[in-house]
Each structure stands twice: as structure tokens, then as C-alpha cells.
Amino acid sequence: MTRLVRAELAKLRTTRLVYGVAAAMAAFAILTVVANVTAAGDQGNPPLSADSLVPLVGGPVTLLAGAALLLGILGMAGEFRHQTITQTFLATPNRGWVVAAKLVVLPLAGVAVTLTTLAVTTAVAVGWLTAKGVTPSLLDANLGRVLAGALLAAAMFALLGVGVGALFRNQVAALVGTLVWVVVVEGLVVSLLNAPSLTKWLPSAAAAAITNPGGAHLSQWGGVLVAAVYGLVLALVGTRFVVRRDIT
Amino acid sequence: MPVITIEGLTKRFGAVVAVDGLSFEVDKGTVTGFLGPNGAGKTTTLRMLLGLVAPTAGTARIDGRPYRELAEPVRHVGAALEASSFHPGRTARNHLRVIATAAGLPLSRADEVLTQVGLAEAASRRVGGFSLGMRQRLGLATALLGDPAVLVLDEPANGLDPEGIHWLRGFLRHLADQGRTVLVSSHGLAEVAQTVDQVVIIAKGRLVTQSTLADLTARTDRLVRVRTPQAAALQPLLADQGIHAELTAADRLTAVDTTAEAVGRAAAGAGVVIHEMTTEHSNLEEVFLELTANQGGRS
Numbered sequence: 001m002t003r004l005v006r007a008e009l010a011k012l013r014t015t016r017l018v019y020g021v022a023a024a025m026a027a028f029a030i031l032t033v034v035a036n037v038t039a040a041g042d043q044g045n046p047p048l049s050a051d052s053l054v055p056l057v058g059g060p061v062t063l064l065a066g067a068a069l070l071l072g073i074l075g076m077a078g079e080f081r082h083q084t085i086t087q088t089f090l091a092t093p094n095r096g097w098v099v100a101a102k103l104v105v106l107p108l109a110g111v112a113v114t115l116t117t118l119a120v121t122t123a124v125a126v127g128w129l130t131a132k133g134v135t136p137s138l139l140d141a142n143l144g145r146v147l148a149g150a151l152l153a154a155a156m157f158a159l160l161g162v163g164v165g166a167l168f169r170n171q172v173a174a175l176v177g178t179l180v181w182v183v184v185v186e187g188l189v190v191s192l193l194n195a196p197s198l199t200k201w202l203p204s205a206a207a208a209a210i211t212n213p214g215g216a217h218l219s220q221w222g223g224v225l226v227a228a229v230y231g232l233v234l235a236l237v238g239t240r241f242v243v244r245r246d247i248t
Numbered sequence: 249m250p251v252i253t254i255e256g257l258t259k260r261f262g263a264v265v266a267v268d269g270l271s272f273e274v275d276k277g278t279v280t281g282f283l284g285p286n287g288a289g290k291t292t293t294l295r296m297l298l299g300l301v302a303p304t305a306g307t308a309r310i311d312g313r314p315y316r317e318l319a320e321p322v323r324h325v326g327a328a329l330e331a332s333s334f335h336p337g338r339t340a341r342n343h344l345r346v347i348a349t350a351a352g353l354p355l356s357r358a359d360e361v362l363t364q365v366g367l368a369e370a371a372s373r374r375v376g377g378f379s380l381g382m383r384q385r386l387g388l389a390t391a392l393l394g395d396p397a398v399l400v401l402d403e404p405a406n407g408l409d410p411e412g413i414h415w416l417r418g419f420l421r422h423l424a425d426q427g428r429t430v431l432v433s434s435h436g437l438a439e440v441a442q443t444v445d446q447v448v449i450i451a452k453g454r455l456v457t458q459s460t461l462a463d464l465t466a467r468t469d470r471l472v473r474v475r476t477p478q479a480a481a482l483q484p485l486l487a488d489q490g491i492h493a494e495l496t497a498a499d500r501l502t503a504v505d506t507t508a509e510a511v512g513r514a515a516a517g518a519g520v521v522i523h524e525m526t527t528e529h530s531n532l533e534e535v536f537l538e539l540t541a542n543q544g545g546r547s
Contacts, residue, residue, distance in 0.1 A: 007350035014342035015335055083333035086300060087390065090327055091350040093299050093316035247300040248292070 004092060004101035008075075011084075012109050017074060021067050022113045029060040029121040037128050048129060053136035056125040057118060058146040061153065061211050064117055068110030068154040069178065072161015075106040077171035086247055099239045102162050103232070110158030111151050118147055146211075149220060153210040156227035160207065163234025169242050203230045251276045251398055251429045252297065256306035259292050259453075266292040268453035269306070274431050274446070279424045281444035281461075282433040285540050289453035290433040291329075294402050297431075298327050310398060322351035325398045326391030328384075336376030340367060340386050343375060344393060351394055361389040366415070380407030388419070399423060401432040405439035417443050437536040451540040464535060471528035472503040472511045478520045485518050486511065502528075 012018050033056050041047040076099070079085040092098050122138075129136045137143075161178075168174035182204050190199045196216045199205055205216075207230075209223030218226060252274035259267040267289040274280045284290050295301040297308040299315035310318065310325055318324045334343055344358035362368045365385040370378070375386065384404055391399055404420075405413050420443040423430055434440045437447070447464055449456040457464075474493075476482055479501045486493045486503055491510060493503040503511050508527050515522050 003350055003352050007346055010342070010346045010349050011335075014339070014346060015337045017337075082335045083330075084335050086329055086333045087347055088350070089300060090298060091322050091347050093318075093321055244302075246295070246302060248295065 001097065001101065004097055005104055007091075008101045008105035009108075012075070012105065017078075018071065018109050018113065021071060022116050025060065025064060025067050025113055025117040026120045028063065029117050030124055032056075032059040033121055033125050033128065037125075037132075048132055048134050050134060050136050052129060052134065053122075053125055053138075054140060054142045054146055056129075057121050057143065058150075058211075060117065060121065061146065061150045064114045064150055065153040065157040065207070065211065067113060068107075068157040069161040069164075070175075071109050071113065072106045072158040072163075073165045073174045073178065074161075074171060075109070075158075076102055076162045076165025077169055077174045078165075080169045081171045089247060095243050096239050099162070099166055099235055099243060103159060103235055106162050107155035107158040110154035110161075114150050114154035118150060149211040149213075152220070152224050153207065156207060156210060156224055156231065159228060159231035160203065160234065163231040163238060166235050166238025166243050168238075169245075201226060203227070206230065249276055250274060251311055252431060253309045253312070254293065254297065254306070255308075257293060257296060257303055257308055258305040259289070259296060259301065260304045266453055267296070267303075270450060270453065270455055271306075272448045272455060272458050274429060274448075276429050277424070277427050278445045279420060279430040279432065279443055280446040280448060281437070281440040282431055282448050282450070283437055283440075283536060283540075284433075284435065284450040284456075286435050288435075288450050288540070290435075290450065291402055292453075293450070294327075294329070294400055294431075294433060297400060298325070298329075320351070320394070322347065322353065322394035322396070324394070324396055325400060326394060326396040327400045327402075328387035328391040328404055329402045334375040334378075334383065334386065337374055339372050339374055340378070340389075341371040343386065344389060347390060347393055353394060357393055357395075361392045364392060365389045365419070381409060381412045384408060384412070384416075397428055399428055399430045399432075401430065403433055403435065405434055405436075413439055437532045441532050449536065449539055456539050464532065470505045470507065472506055472508050473500065473524075473526045473528050474503065474511060474515075474522060475500050475524035476515070476520060476522045481518075482515060482520050485514050485520065489514050499523075 036056055036059060037048065039045050040052065079088055088098055089095060126136055164174045164178055168177055186202050186204045189202065193199055200216060200218050206218055206223050206226035209217035210220055210227065213220040213223060217223065250273035255271050257267055257270045270293060282290055292301060296303045297315065315321060315325065340362060341358050344361065345355050348355055348357050359368065359371060362371050365388050367382065367385050367389060370382060378386065384407055388404060391401065405416055408416060420430060420432060432440055441461065444461055446460055448458045474482065477499055479495055479499050483493050483495060483501055489510065491503050491506045493501045495501045508525055511525065
């Protein structure tokens, strides 16, 4: 298993996917900071203050979760897309171990991308706020909560991505399937049932609770646990019924 | 002692029977050509042998065990399948290092096998920019990574230019001289004829023949081409002698699996005039085409 985890890490290090996603996320996050700082104080936006740091840093968190989901899907289904899965399964005929290694490594990749982006965002935000004469505190408890939520969300969304990738094998189908679920199916179920106490257990709602806990959502750790269960069940079902199919 | 044992191997894809009750063995230290036209079921057979495709029936074993049960598969069996299974954004060296890592091999093996296949200079280049011939070489390098005693190569000659094919022949011979067992598939006999000891020929998923190359070659010297104004009359006369002959033109026929002496005797006995008779050393490729074309048993 150590070998497999190292091999999965090597796969990620040797293509541009993770670097590309990290660069795109960092660029987007900086743009968000720029947009929010320049808009502060205008048209009813609150002026900059020591409390501005948390919303600035927390801005791209949802998108980062999406990026982690994408990494999970591409890390799993991408091997089928590029047919590298043939070599992977020749080296490791036990396909379950391969999926298990991806369940370990891709959440790490999601966390790494999120960490990088948040570090860049925080540095830019703190620098800018300081230049504007506002002194934000890095010891703000809310900041810690946002950062922890973002990292946990990245890990869980990447886990879900691996599960979805294993279930579909085809990366386009996996991406479309995820979109359809999040945008159409789950939304429909939520509005039809109209029972928040039940629908908060659905995958997107549970995953959303990690960064936005309480209220209609589960608690943060509840969200983490439920998302992990969804990810693992998807991966298990995918491995049992889809990944084991013929590699032709 | 057989290294590879295929027994009653069958694969159905829906209504299509890709491989149909195939059985053959590959002996230790031999180079075996696994031949058949495109669509004969070669790739499916090799993928079943390597545990990538699950057989509908039958077994495929390497040293008595299914591939999936080998303790260290990459050190035991080297496989080169189609030339497209590389991530285009990964360099050749990194492609090999990823597999070496998964197989617990030293990373230095990557550069060693790249040198062996003549790709050392392209080690740091992304595979996306590789020619088909370079991909084939990288595939062979991948197969050699674990220094395996058994090699399974699917159409390694595909996409190679004449120089590349020449190189491949020498390379396969070199591997065989090292005592490795090689199973190499090809849709043509010419690419591998100078390299293989044994041939397994399949068509439509079934075994046509398994023999030594020498036996196959022996079947090539037996074509007798005859030019005679009485070609139509000679054909049944030859048939009476048990010699199969086909009319190729009004005044020409080709007798199969016989000698000029036998045809001459039959013609003289019936007073048939012969204008010309040549013993054809038909090449192996023709024998191969004939063997695979005649496999019309199933529609």
C-alpha cells in the first residue's frame, strides 16, 4: 500500500493537472480579493475593517471544494481517459488497492491546492488591508474556522470525486453526472420533499455543511462524516461493479 | 515445460464471440509468434492472459497461475500493449518511474530500460510529442522495467518504419538469447518470421494451427504452377491422385501441397500437354493468408 500511495503521488507530481488547478485557483482567489477590496465602502458594501479578513479569505472556499472534486474525478477517471489504467492494473492487479490509494492521495492533493490558495489569499489580503491602514488579526477564531472548514471540505470533496470517478469510469460522464446531481436531482428532491431535516443528509447538503455548518445544515463534523461515507460508498460500489470491468 | 498455458479460453462481448475455445501453450525460452488477421482475437486473448479482461470461460495461466495471482507481476511478466496508453503530459522517464514505484523497483531502472530501447535522449520529453515508433519503444521499455523472464508484446511492429522493424527483430532476438520467453502478436508473419521459433495462428477467435516455424516453412515449397491448354481437364486428373489444384486462368492452374514430379506424372499419364511448370516457393506470408482465410467455419 505504501508503494501504491507513493505511485499515486508520483502520478500527480508528473503531470501539470494539480499545478494547473492550483495556479488557476490562486489567480481566481487573488482576483476575488482585489474585487472585494476595491468594492469595499461603495454602494452599501461595508468599509474595510479588521473583520474584513475572514470574508476575503473565505471567498473562494466553495470554488476550492469544486476544484478538489474535479481533482478526485480526474485522478480516478482520467486514468481510463488516457488508458494509463492498463499499466496501473498490470502493475497492481488488485484494483481495489488502486482505488484505495487514490482515496488517500487525491484528498491530500485537494488539501495541498486549498492550502496553497488560502496561503496566497491570506498573504495578499493581509498585505492589502495593512497598506490601507487596517490591522487584521491572524489569530481571529473565525479565520481558523474558515481555514479548517476549507481544508476539510477539500479532502471530502476529493474523496467524493474519486468515488464518482470510480462509479462512472468515463470522466465526461462523471463530470456531467455530478453536475446533474448537484444542480438538478438534489435540488428537485429538496423542493419536492420540503423536509430540511431529511434533505440535509443528501450529499451536496452534507458537503456544504463542512464550510457552512449549522442552521439547516448538519454540523461541520457531521458534514465531514456523512460526506466521507458517501465518498467511500461510491468508491466501493464503483470498484465492485465498474472498475472491475474489462479493460479493453 | 510450458510457461504460458491457455485452456479453452472464450470471450463473448454481447453477441460477438471474440475468442472461442482457444487452447495453446508457450514453452520456456521460446519466441512464439501469435498471429492472425485484425479482429482475430489476439488482443483480447493477451488481455485475458494479463488479467485485464475477464474470460467468459477457460483459463489463461503464467507459470501455473493467473496473472492476477502473481506475487510481483511486473518482475515476472513484462507486457507491452497498444501504443496509446501513456499520459501525453508525462515524460518518458516519469512514466516509467511511476510504474517502477508501484512495482517497488528502483527508479534507476527507468533510465536503464530507456537506454536499452534507444530512447535515452528522449527521456525528459513529454510522451504527447512522441511518434508512434517512439511510443512502441517506450512500450517495450515499460515491459522490460521489471527485468521479467516472460514478455507479452501486442503488435510491437505496428507503426514502425522498415528501420524500426529491423531494430525490433534484432531486439526480440536479443531478448530470446537472454533466455526469456516471448509471446509476440502480429497481424502479419513477415515482421516476426525471422525472429520466432514457434507460431500460434488464430482466426475468428479459434486456433488454426500451432507449429514450429520450421514446420510452417516446410509447407511453403509445395506449390506447383502449371500452364497448359488443358487446364480444366488436368484439374480432375490431379484430384484423382489426391492433389488439390485450383484454376487460376483458362490455361493455368496451381497445384497445392505437391511436387512438380507428381504433377508431371499425372499429366503424362493422361496425355495432357504442359507448356510450363514451375515450383513456387510461396512465401510464408501466403501460407499464413491461406491458413487464416480458409477459416470460414463460422459465419
